[in-house]
Amino acid sequence: MIKIYKVYLIICVESPSAGNTIGEGVFILRAMWKGSLSFGLVNIPVRLFSATESRTLKFRHLHAPCHTPLEYQKVCSTCKKEVPWEEIARGYEYEKDHFVVLSEEEIKSAAGKKERLIEITDFVNIEEIDPIFFQNSYYLAPDGPGSRPYALLREAMLESGKVAVATITLRTKESMATVRTFGDVLALSTMFFPDEVRSVQDLPDIPHDVEIREKELTMAKQLIENLAAAFQPEKYHDNYREKVIELIQARVEGKEVAVAPSPQKEKVIDLLEALQASVEKAQGKKGKGRGKDQTAKTSPRKEKVSAKK
């Protein structure tokens, strides 16, 4: 017999935790990488922090009839089972259905010793770099004894007006990067390698030898002149996102919200309080690890703690 399950998908946002405005993430300053910035014979210990964050609203997939957030399982279609983490290998598909399996160690070892190094190779003028190369931006902060050489490099770069071109390996991805001054800090932007930037050669319909009349060109240039302004990024907003947040806010206020059924965590009532019973049992119990009639026998209490499940 064939059973057909119909799965409905609706999309929702998770309710914000108390005190957070919807859509506002909490910016946690946590170093994502530690290593050193090498510059000639100088090594500056640095930490790397993400400089940007995407504010795209995140929706979760729910099962529409019951509003339970969907879980994702990694399933093997051959063994017909869910695959635990330790049974997952990494394979490179060099042709359809043919893989080269590499272990984590092998992949790591390819990164070599560069793993913890930002190696400055050249100093260039920033105008020479087309923005198409830029990928992700990070702030660099000195680590421990790095403070003085960090300040020195920053001042020297500021006065020379040059930016540094460097290489960096983040996790297992090696990138070209620039290091430049950004206010009081050094900022690093990873860049695509030249062979990662697609060629424009095969783009369709790009006009080449087109005759342009002088008058038209003057008009177009005038138009540009009229709109010329200083760059004011604050002027721009994500209107779509703001509209969706408004919509969500109204639903939250009108209590038109869906709540996931119980295996979802209820908000931490007081987990500390819930642990108190376990603390009392554990305290003063030296536990000789004796056989069946030991005092710890009462330990596996069956009752559920109210804050859970």
Next chain:
Amino acid sequence: MPPTMEINKKMVALTNLEKELWPGEGITKYDLIKYYLEISPYILPHLKNRFLVFQRFPQGIHGQGFYQKNSPQGAPSWLETIPFHHGKKVTNYILATGPETLSWLGNQACLEIHQWLSSVETPDNPDFAVFDLDPMEGISFSQICTVAMAVKNLLKKKGLRCYAKTSGSRGIQIYLPLVPVYTYEMSRTFCEDTFKQIFKSLPGITTLERSVSIRGEKIYLDYLQNGRGKTLAAPYSLRPLPGAPVSAPLEWSEVAASSFLPSSFNIKNIFSRLYEKGDLFAPVLTDRQRII
């Protein structure tokens, strides 16, 4: 001030308790600390006076874990440590003295507790010899049980009693408690000789080959864990694997019948087993034997 709790008159900061350490399984740091508190009477005797190494997973089991030997900066002042000199390097090992230490470790997202085979009193003389059965892919669990029974019976012929536990992953580890008078070299040689006899009688499913790539679909008979500074997951240590399995002591009748899976015992169900059977590993602390 982070939220703190008084445990045995020690103040332990317990933070971020709702953090999921087994993502998708609903097992949080709260559950981990609760586990440590409730398992403390069973696990502490095994950790007492022993150098310990911890594996921490602050981002949960799918994040990057790391080993911690040294007591970290910012550790509470009541935490007891003991220095050990490895050549010029000094490591301040953390001593597990009570549920407060375990709770603090839980708050550090320490998911795995590894122990030395010798105590701090006699670091050069192991308290047990360990026969580690490490199955490669393609080995069935009943085959591991067959090998475990072979080890047990061989030792029995020599008049020795040993005790088995799951590694918490796929293997079985057999402990032979010793009077701490032998060197690691002696206990290692003893295990090696025993394993060589096992290999001779079960060459189809066992291997002594150190190189992983040429072991084949065999059970690796690992005696090299018998060395100073080498560690094994302690009994009742959790493992950072899906389902939060526990390294669980076994009854030999269970091994003989291979009536369980190594992943059968976990953070949730281990207590009903303890309630029924008590600490099956308690004799490992008392039944100290002589091998020569």
